[in-house]
Amino acid sequence: MIDLPLPETPLRIQRDRDALAEAPALRRTLIGFAVTVLTLFLFLPLATVFIEAFGKGVAGFLNALSDAEVQSSIKLTLIVATICVPINTAFGIAAAWAVARFEFTGKSALVTFIDLPFSVSPVIAGLCCVLLFGARGLLGPQLASYGVEVIFAIPGIVLATLFVTFPFVARELIPLMQQQGSDDEQAALTLGASGWRMFLTVTLPNVKWGLLYGVLLCNARAMGEFGAVAVVSGRIRGGTSTMPLQVEALYNDYNMVGAFAVASLLALLALITLIVKTFLEWRFTGELALRRRT
């Protein structure tokens, strides 16, 4: 730029901006770097799933999904999620009510224990179930004498899934409810509402979007859990194989179209979860807690 006697004000603005921003070249490099990292690690793998799934065209994709074992794995996954998500949602609401609305001894210990499944490997979660209910486990022989099978059967899959999806709803609700405070609820009680009425007409509507988000995350994990379920299921094809286990089985058979077709359904579920999440964050920023995530 040619040096001209410019008025003082614009010149100062120009210099302020330089001092508070990175040089354009650095800025472009950083953006390019971030885009490259996310492309290599996130977008390419995701795209691969769908491209491989349709490797033999739409007919090949549909053919792979109509396989009896695949159908049975889809059904089992839906059953497991249908059992686990409501149970852990109920727990999450109860835990959040106790933790976010009351001060009591041992509260921080309770919160730590609620988070525990996040820091335990899914494989170890499965191992715990085996040690408890396996053929040589603590309770296994006893239950077997009553004809109850847990390991290598559906109850084991449900238990392992309950363990790994345990914290999701509580973790969304606790910070949100703490942030909101209990003024609305106390007002409802003062106006004569019963406890249940307060809960149904004040508490639940206040947290509904956070709750929905927690349920979605819980569901995504319940349907997609692999490590814990792999340990307890025995991988009986057409019997105790959930969708992620079926992906593994087909992959190990070198049936790539089949493996990626089932995987694409799970990836689609993940995408829907992310889209709903992004929408909720965009639309209801104030009604979702600013979360520190694990």
Add this chain to the structure above:
Amino acid sequence: MRTVLLKPSPLPGFTPALGAALLWLGLLVLIPLAALVWRASGLGLSGILAIAGQPRVAAALKLSFGLSLLAAALNVVLGGVVAWVLTRYEFPGRRLLDAAVDLPFALPTAVAGIALTAVYAPNGWIGAPLDALGFKVAFTPLGIFIALVFIGLPFMVRSVEPVLSEVEPEIEEASATLGASRLRTIFQVVLPPLVPAFLTGFALALARAVGEYGSVVFISGNIPFVSEIAPLLIVVRLEEFDEAGATAVATIMLALSFAILLIINLVQAHVRRRTGHD
């Protein structure tokens, strides 16, 4: 002085809510974990250490913890830059990138595993050019490293992002006014308060990576002594009906993880005390 177990509150439902929470927690989480502790105590400390000393077990533990630490360390840089770019710059596609960061949280690990393998295999999109250069990624420890970076990245970004967006512009203005260059402002004014957030992200990414199974087993090749991770070794031992061996590996993994997390927590507390930031 009388200990107050429950601070009085006008709100109802404490007992049933806490009761249900404790019952669920006990049945679903604590009793299964107690089974592990029970089994481990049956082995005794010497029994566990003897198993930990077996060459194959020691190799798996070293591989798992070593690669997890390296992956979390790389994520400090990658996650830091991604968080910076997402909070500081406005550019087309920013919202898409921001949403995509959570993909490893939402994508089932088995799906991530076969997808990463397909991309980084010798005939894959990235694997093929790397193979031509002489780098093998899939079915080597490098492949495990890639998978661990993948699953750790969102933990780092999401830990740093909220703190970074709360840095007050006044501080940066003050630093600039006092004559600091932009880089000096970033490294001496903006980044130091973010250290606890980076440590949180590091700890979360590390804890997840150590226990990760699904996204690793496909890309790792699973060769004992070379590319066999500790969680896989637990599965192998269980398939051999060696529950004692599986229990020992799991106990050592948990003990090491908690020890590392404790150290990170102590460092974090120390940093907070010294700087007054959190």
